[in-house]
Structures are given as C-alpha cells and as structure tokens.
Amino acid sequence: MTQANASECQAHLHPQPTMDPTRYKQLKTQRGFNYSYYWSPPAPGKPVIFFAHGFPAGSFLWRKQVPFFKPLGYGLLVPDFLGYGATDKPTDPKVYIGSGHAHDVVDILDAEGIEKVIAIGHDWGIYPVSRLITYDPQRVAACAFLGGGYGPPATKSTDRASRHEAIKKTFGYDAFAYMRFFVQPDAPAIIEEHIDSFISLVYPEKLQLWKDHLCVDGGARKWIESNSLSPLPSYMTPEEKEHLKKALLTGGITASLCWYRAAVEKVTAEDDAQISPEAVEVKQPLLFVAFTGDILALPIIGDTTVHAQYAKGPVTRKEIGGDHWGAESHAEELNDILLEWIQGLDS
Structure with a gap:
C-alpha cells in the first residue's frame, strides 16, 4: 500500500x-x-x-x-x-x-x-x-x-440429510438444524410474532446460544416460541436493531425464507x-x-x-x-x- x-x-x-x-x-x-x-x-x-x-x-x-x-x-x-x-x-x-x-x-x-x-x-x-x-x-x-x-x-x-449428519459427526453438532425449522410452513408466522426473540437468536451476544439452539433439532423453534431474549451484541445498536426489525416485518419474512426452501426442496439443484x-x-x-x-x-x-x-x-x-x-x-x-x-x- x-x-x-x-x-x-x-x-x-x-x-x-x-x-x-x-x-x-x-x-x-x-x-x-x-x-x-x-x-x-x-x-x-x-x-x-x-x-x-x-x-x-x-x-x-x-x-x-x-x-x-x-x-x-x-x-x-x-x-x-x-x-x-x-x-x-x-x-x-x-x-x-x-x-x-x-x-x-x-x-x-x-x-x-x-x-x-x-x-x-x-x-x-x-x-x-x-x-x-x-x-x-x-x-x-x-x-x-x-x-x-x-x-x-x-x-x-445431493442428500442434504446425509451431508448434515456427516458434518454433525465431524464437528460434534448439527450446524444446519435451524434450516429444518426455517422451511416449515408455520415458521414465518412464528418468527414475525416473536420478532425480538428471533433477532436475539440470529444476532447473539454469545455464540454459545447458536450451539444450544440453532444447532439443536427443534432448538430454534423452542427459543423463538418461548419468546426468549438475549442482550444485543456489541456491534449492533438499539437503533440498528429497530431498523432491522422494521425491515423484516414490512412485507413479512415468508419471501426471504424462500432462499432456504429453494435449496431444501432442490429447486436450486434443478x-x-x-x-x-x-x-x-x-x-x-x-x-x-x-x-x-x-x-x-x-x-x-x-x-x-x-x-x-x-x-x-x-x-x-x-x-x-x-x-x-x-x-x-x-x-x-x-x-x-x-x-x-x-x-x-x-x-
């Protein structure tokens, strides 16, 4: 330089x-x-x-x-x-x-x-x-x-289930467990109803939260449905969180979750x-x-x-x-x- x-x-x-x-x-x-x-x-x-x-x-x-x-x-x-x-x-x-x-x-x-x-x-x-x-x-x-x-x-x-099992066996946790929740028909409504809980899970203060919930089968659903909350991470201000919250709720989250559905349903593979x-x-x-x-x-x-x-x-x-x-x-x-x-x- x-x-x-x-x-x-x-x-x-x-x-x-x-x-x-x-x-x-x-x-x-x-x-x-x-x-x-x-x-x-x-x-x-x-x-x-x-x-x-x-x-x-x-x-x-x-x-x-x-x-x-x-x-x-x-x-x-x-x-x-x-x-x-x-x-x-x-x-x-x-x-x-x-x-x-x-x-x-x-x-x-x-x-x-x-x-x-x-x-x-x-x-x-x-x-x-x-x-x-x-x-x-x-x-x-x-x-x-x-x-x-x-x-x-x-x-x-591509067998995503087998691939996920291989990753789980290699690294000791199910790195893609959350995807199985994201593609469920009721996921958008649950996320929108508990949007603060969703944001606190996706943007955790401590990454152990992902190990305990995102990477556990049924963990993401349980966290969000119970309206659990964690502190904001240091890199996100309350104003930024509100901006993100408003953006996610405007028009709903169903469409953005289609990126996951397209992959899981093998639309992208076709x-x-x-x-x-x-x-x-x-x-x-x-x-x-x-x-x-x-x-x-x-x-x-x-x-x-x-x-x-x-x-x-x-x-x-x-x-x-x-x-x-x-x-x-x-x-x-x-x-x-x-x-x-x-x-x-x-x-």
Whole structure:
C-alpha cells in the first residue's frame, strides 16, 4: 500500500455506519421483479464493488462497508435481493434460482452501464455471486467470499440429510438444524410474532446460544416460541436493531425464507443442472475471508471448496476472528483486508 493509499485508508477507519436512503434506485428486471438497490457511481478510474447480502439483514448488512469505500471513489452497487427491503417479495421458491438471480443482477448492471464488478458475497449472497460467475463471468473482474466459499452447482443427488449428519459427526453438532425449522410452513408466522426473540437468536451476544439452539433439532423453534431474549451484541445498536426489525416485518419474512426452501426442496439443484462442467471454474482473482469464530459457515468447508476444486485463478486467503457476522463486528479489519486486496488487483 502506498503512503497516499495508507493515509486515505486511515481517514476512513471509523466511518459512520450509514446507507444514504436517497441513493437507492428502482428497476424492473426482465423477469418482472422490481429491485431496490443502492448505487453510487465510481470516480474516474475506480472499479465498481458489488456487495451481495444474505439472510436476514438485506443490504443493511453492508452499512459499515459503504461509508468506508464511497469516499475513496469506488463505485458501489448494493442491492436488496428478492424478499428484502423495497425489492419484490415473491413467495414461490421456484423464482429463487441461481440463473434468475444472475440475470437480475445483469439487468441492473446493464441499466447502470456497468461493464464489470468486483463481486463480494456473504451468507446467501455467495449464491448470486457464484451464479454470476457461472453465467456471466465476463461481468466479474474479481470475487470475494466472506465466511463461506464459492458455491458450486448443487446436484439432484445431493442428500442434504446425509451431508448434515456427516458434518454433525465431524464437528460434534448439527450446524444446519435451524434450516429444518426455517422451511416449515408455520415458521414465518412464528418468527414475525416473536420478532425480538428471533433477532436475539440470529444476532447473539454469545455464540454459545447458536450451539444450544440453532444447532439443536427443534432448538430454534423452542427459543423463538418461548419468546426468549438475549442482550444485543456489541456491534449492533438499539437503533440498528429497530431498523432491522422494521425491515423484516414490512412485507413479512415468508419471501426471504424462500432462499432456504429453494435449496431444501432442490429447486436450486434443478436449475443448476443446466450448468456445464466448464462453467463451474472460477478463473477470476478470488479472495476468501474466513471468520474463524463462525460455527455455521465453517472455514474448513470454504477452504476445501475454494482451494481444492474450483478456483483456477489466483487465490488470496485471509481470516478474522469474528463469528458469522464478521462484516459487522470486525468491520474495520475486514475493510482493510478488502481494500488491500482490491488495490493489489492492479499491481
């Protein structure tokens, strides 16, 4: 990093975690869905960073990255995906397919005249980034995966139950037990009725809460139905929690849970079946940031997927000590890692 870049970085070590609502735009994609997305054009010579969120934060997840990168001149494209924010909230799992997500993103890129992006995904946001690479690799200059690794195509023969049992046997707990609750027909109503309990479970002060409830069959349902609460984590203010709560309840949570239903019901596998073997390789420069405290997106799984099988271009691996929400709890450290990596792409 040059002295100028270092000074530039230091000036933005403590950004205010905000997402200017006036910078959100609306677009109807060719699939007929209305998307809401944050858009800040790049300064001359600067690339566009595409941030892809997961469940359940929406674009609000990136509130500590946007004010860091925007003053540095980077273009920023931060959509709310289907089921979130002011974007449409369809409740048919069949529309939550990788090819559909990729085509929707390309429609936004075309509308804004964006040729290429540096694509960064976290949690479920890894899925649309991975499929953008699969279907439109020429639109991705480089990619970064936070927590989990690149998502290769699912297959119809994938036995999720056996896979979960293997993970349970290896690590000593059922890392995906909560999914079995999230896909139940009554889950949305239960979550909405006990939204504070849901938020306190998903964003725990102490990660042991996940081991005791998210990773225990029936544990998530029991915690939420009993209206249990835990203190807010240090990285989330009461105001941020209220923002998240309002966003989740506006239009309900049924649509955002369809991301899980599409996977469990093998809708994504049916869609992924059309992907050719050649298209699954990642030839772009790739950054994998492991969150060493994460007990769901286990770093070893990301390492195995990214390094051993699919990454054919240059790979950079970094790690931070945060849990699943490292983008929020360790924002300064993550921002520095991302900035250094992005600056190094031109070297």
